[in-house]
Amino acid sequence: MSGIPFVPGEDEPGAGNGTAPRSGGEALLSSNDGEPLTRVAALGGIYSNHRALQVAIDDARARGAQAIVSLGDLGAFGPSPDKSAAILKKEGIPVVRGNYDDSIARGLEDCQCGYTDPRDNHYARISYEYTLANTSREHRQWMSGFPRHIRFRMGTGPDALEVLAFHGSPRRMNEFLWETTTPTHFLQAMAHDAGADVLLGTHTGIHWSRRLDGKRWYVNAGALGRPANDGRREVWYALLELEQGELQPHFVPVSYDVETLADEMLDEGLPDEFIETIRTGWWTTCLEVLPGKERARGRW
Template identity: 55%
Template sequence: MRRLAIFGGIYSNHLALAAALADATCRADAVYCLGDLGAFGPSPDRVFPLLHDSDVATIQGNYDNSLALGLADCQCGYTDPRDNFFARLSYDYTFRRTSPANKVWLGALPASLHLEIEGLRVALFHGSPRKMNEFLWESTCSDAFLEYLLDFARADVLCVTHTGIKWHRALPSGRHVVNVGVLGRPENDGQTNVWYALLTLANRSLSVEFVPVAYDHHALAAEMRAERLPAEFIETILTGWWTTCLEILPHKERARGRF
């Protein structure tokens, strides 16, 4: 039997990352991060030593890719001008405050990892196997499409992040897709905790547990205020409701939120 702790979307939330690592390193044999280390939160350089100290195997997300390549934006490409305003603000801040050495490290991250554990092929990607910034929402992925993605990735278990909301689907073929959620901000459910996924693999079978992570979100909010980050971002941290970048949410996920 082997246990993997997997998370993504740290978004500079070093306090949630520290809390998640304290829990995950006790419970899992290995810890993986599916990318997007920066954005949204304060002082992006603070997450890097935490990942290094805990030997977290990390893959690249679209935000990491943009920062490493010095691109003009985060490759989120919102069409709503309000979403674009906040995405721009967040990216400019993160770009300015990420050290050159950390940008080089981000640039060297692999786009995926492929593991063979307990007879199961496990593939880790940021967005989807075919595109780093493709959104895999629970309510807009048919079983048929997920089976196709598993074939595409040559995997029995596919793990992704990028959307910010966790889910797990056991498919008719016996294979699994897990969106591990994010550590960076709550998942638009009115709760302030964030989530990581704990996968237990044994004898060609998989079980998935989503683990809530409570952390000092008031302290994070204070840091964000000190860094003059937008009040809208701080509100999300304090209330658990998303206030920006809502355009990308499909109907079901949007209807569950407040805004």
């Protein structure tokens, strides 16, 4: 498979020449060979973990993914943000705009994560300033074209499912949808408003999914950038499969070369706390936004 063609949405005039759609819009995704999509990989926040990113892409293709979509947040936390951007460009993977990409592209003051805790803000600032300083002008320009949504259809005929991919939620790219704070009726209303059968997002960094009414689903792809605060070193991506007209979301653990990434982070002067997280599988920063249940499952 050689990259996913980018088909501009109707609200993207002038974007029909293979260029990325204008910012803030919605893009469409289809398979390379015109076959209906039945197996799609979704990559959550990458946070500059270029090593896990490459392993995940290779793994998804080995598993027969017809298309791969990135749900945004290319930078943060890890080393050398241009490396992840280069991989996504080389592989031709379409990207939904995450809050980090939005901030980096526009040169905003912060990552729009909304922390108020002084400690969380301290580390968020280090991470953001490092990423902003180390993202090339070319990549920032590229990010400014990321759409807010990517829409695609899985399957054909009456069994087809409309999937809406976004970063945080359909309405806000920095909205946290945690498993223990997001009611089913709320997701159903959101899916209804979005005209989608499957809502596909990330932003929280912990993967989860829930079947809604009928054949509808919410899927949070988790993150490739750091472990899921579960004491394991693996990171995760989501593989959406259509089986007999029903969505089957699978979460795939990704093992990558943690120690080499840790060395790179050390070389780049990134905080020991970040390195501890990828080595232990426990979050050490950005803890304020975790709901009580998710926080209690972690160590810190």
